[in-house]
Amino acid sequence: MVKKMDSPNTGIKCEVSTCRYYSSGDHCTAEIIEVQNKDASTSRDTNCNTFIPRGM
Template sequence: MAVRKMEKPNEGIKCVVNTCEYYMNGDHCAAEKISVEPRNAKGSEETDCATFEPKDRTF
């Protein structure tokens, strides 16, 4: 899923995954939209943010 990275955080989404490309300081998400999967999850422990993209860590 192609997601645009915004310059300002999406204030309605809290994210603490600082290894994600969309992570912003203050535990915010800069993804224009997110997708949470799978469809038939029975609890929060069974869900994942399908929008996650690892940060490019090459130096």
């Protein structure tokens, strides 16, 4: 599991409020993120593999 930081990772914007790493103001508190689908040709084709539902 990715380490959750005490403050936002200011280089990452996230609007997924159902994610464990979501912080108010559309910030991400994950230490690192992993985005998958090496064959993606648009942003819709990508997936944030760091996503964990809030509460887990």
